[in-house]
Amino acid sequence: MTARLHLVDQRTEAMPAILDVAALSKQFSTNGINPVVVLQDIRFSARRGEMICFLGRSGCGKSTLLKILAGFIPPSSGSVQLNGRPVGRPGPDRCVVFQEDALFPWLTVKENIAFGLKGRKLSRREREREVDRFVSLVGLDGFADYLPQAISGGMKQRVSLARVLILQPEVLLMDEPFAALDAQTREEMQNLLLDLWKEFSHTVLFVTHDVNEAVLLADRIILMEKAPGRIREDITIKLPRPRKKDSAPFFNQCRVMMAKINQV
Ligand SMILES: Nc1ncnc2c1ncn2[C@@H]1O[C@H](COP(=O)(O)OP(=O)(O)OP(=O)(O)O)[C@@H](O)[C@H]1O
Ligand SMILES: [Mg+2]
Structure with a gap:
């Protein structure tokens, strides 16, 4: 398993950037007079297969940035390009998982996962096979016919993951997806x-x-500072995978990151 993950790291390093964010800024104007700059001059690239965590204090603009990348809101200036093309409206190439589940309460687990496939030209059989595969992949065998109200918060987030992954997005955008769950x-x-x-x-x-x-997941941690939201530092996390939370190198890396975040 270690060898396989190491291969993933090597391959990722060799990959070209697929997502490019350049000179991106966002300001909101609540009273129409005094605009507030929430994001200023954000620039970064992401390679195919890379896991990047955005770390920063409340209000530094993390969710705003993700909403712009998803195409839910436009930037005030700057650009976002995916595979060399400007990103505009939301699309299945960029899917979002939020902290709160966004499941349809009247649809079962299986129906929620199948929902995004509606526009795809798949036979009923192919669709069912694909949905079953994703139900299994997220560990929900036996719960396919449950309604969201009858499953736990963790299980709902499993459904949220499955319903976006089934669309095979190029970029998965996740906004504190596990923050509401117990440890x-x-x-x-x-x-x-x-x-x-x-x-x-x-x-x-x-x-x-x-x-x-962030230290457990990330190839890179982009540390953000607040008012206005800017990138403070882009840090490559070189800890080998799988990472062990109780190991000394993991603990040390967390300490280094804590010190950095305490300065912003
Ligand atoms: N639609 C909006 N209109 C006006 N101000 C907004 C709007 N959306 C966000 N803001 C402001 O932008 C700033 C950044 O908000 P954002 O939600 O992006 O922060 P965040 O880093 O995700 O915070 P948290 O960690 O608490 O989720 C905040 O000051 C917020 O009040
Ligand atoms: Mg947020």
Whole structure:
């Protein structure tokens, strides 16, 4: 397993950038007079298959950045390009998982996961096979016919992951997806995400304010500062995978990151 993950790291380093964010800024004007600059001159690239965590204090603009990348809101200036093309509206190449689940409460687990496939030209059989595969991949065998109200928070986030991964997005955008879960469930979800990432090699941009979570997951941590939201530092995490939270190197890396975040 270590060897396989090492291969993933090597391959990622050799990959060209697929996502390019250049000179991106965002300002909001609440009263129409005094615009507030929320993001200023954000620049970074992401390679195919890279896992990047955005770490920063509350209000530094992490969610705003993700919303712009998803195409939910436009930037005030600057550009976002995916595979050399400007990103405009939301699209299945960039899917988002939020902290709160966004499942349709009237649809079952299976129906929620199948929902995004509606526009695809698949036979009923192919669709069913694909949905079953993703139900299994996220560990929900036996729960396919449950409604969201009858499953736990962790299971809902498993459904949220499956319903976006089934669309095979190039970039997976995750906004504190596990923040509302208890510690143990959170750890299970982090491991599930790492397993799925190994399987699908999509590019993941993951927002968190949990240093441990960022160090566990990230190839790179982009540390953000506040007012206005800017990139303070782009740090490559070289810890070998799989990472052990109780190991000295992991602990040391977290300490280094804590010191950095305390300065912003
Ligand atoms: N639609 C909006 N109109 C006006 N101001 C906004 C809007 N959306 C966000 N903001 C402001 O932009 C700033 C950044 O908000 P954002 O939600 O991106 O921060 P965040 O880093 O995700 O914070 P948290 O860690 O608490 O989720 C905040 O000051 C917020 O009040
Ligand atoms: Mg946020």
